[in-house]
Amino acid sequence: MPPDMTDRSDEGEDDLVAAEFVVGTLPLEERGRARARIATDPTFAARVREWEERLAPMTGAAEPVPPPAHLYAGIESSLFPAAPAARPGLWTNIGFWRGMALTSLLAFIIAAGTLIFYQVVPRPLSQPLVAALDAKGSDVKLVALYNEAKRQLVVRPLSGSPAADRDFELWFIGPDKKAISLGVLPKGGKTADIAVRPALAARFAGGTTLAITDEPLGGSPTGVATGPIVAAGELKSI
């Protein structure tokens, strides 16, 4: 260190190293040491942050330059390798699902779901969640798969259907036990494909519960579940 530094205290020295790290002048090895300190020393990390904020306006001297248009595709393909179109097959074959006991179903989904989902989103950037929905004394059984990256919830009925003058309504139940409606399920054994709104998607994580209630046509008139729960299950990460 030059002998004539104006600030020789350790704190002053730390602050200067933080500044040098941000300016970028440190040789590779010292740069590595500074980076290790950022990871382990919150005070030092805070100093680095302060210098980053302080000096950032200097980047105004670097003219913005539009990168070539193809670049974004390269970023996307390295983050989200091409998804094959949704695969028909087992997932859409209702007979296959009906033939399975619900208990073995979950184990199957965990195995197969991993495969199916990772073919669509091959890297574990998004964590698929799965739930098997049923209830004691009810013949209503469904499976639900939630794709976090797409905020897409797919609910497939396996057995049981509402009476002609009733609808099944799907609810999200968070840790606070409040039920939030995700909408009325289509009738006739059709799969529901639900786009979850961003605010709610933030709360989807392992440990939340999906529930189905029996409601008047069009769903609960009050926004609060009125009918009995005919099936429920916890969302678990695969």
Add this chain to the structure above:
Amino acid sequence: MATAEADIDEKDLDRLIARIALRDRVAFARLYSLTCAKLFGISLRILRDRPEAEEALQEVYVRVWLRAGQYASSRARPMTWLISIARNHAIDLVRSRGLPRAGLDEAEAIADPAPDPEAQVASQSERRRIDACLGELEAERARAVRAAYVEGYSYEELATRFGVPLNTMRTWLRRSLLRLRECLER
């Protein structure tokens, strides 16, 4: 005169990064379109090689996607967070090349603060403020600070360029940074 895009709204960027943390690809595409020219410009100035800067930019946005979840706890302003990812990556690349870069002589015409009327992001007033504070330093030392921060010069490269011993350069730069901070906090 500022163009319509001149000022990227920080709150918008904040929201976009929060949505990216939730794996929202639409938000990611939007953030890219708003910020890629700025970050590419920064990377190009440091790397001075177009193909390398293009590759670096891809890596920068991969990191943005992967680290978006850490953004909230970083307590950084959104553009500063992005700039830091881009600059750190570019500087790591030039430092790990080891040898001083070719073309330093041609870079002589380093950015004296020819004010850029369409400067994005750093609000005009922040930019003016740091320019004013750099203006309080001796001209040569201000150039050294800019060459380091904007062009990614190492101490070794700066010492060669300004014809002073390495330790002297380090002392210069450190003093300049302290004065700069003192001025910015005034």
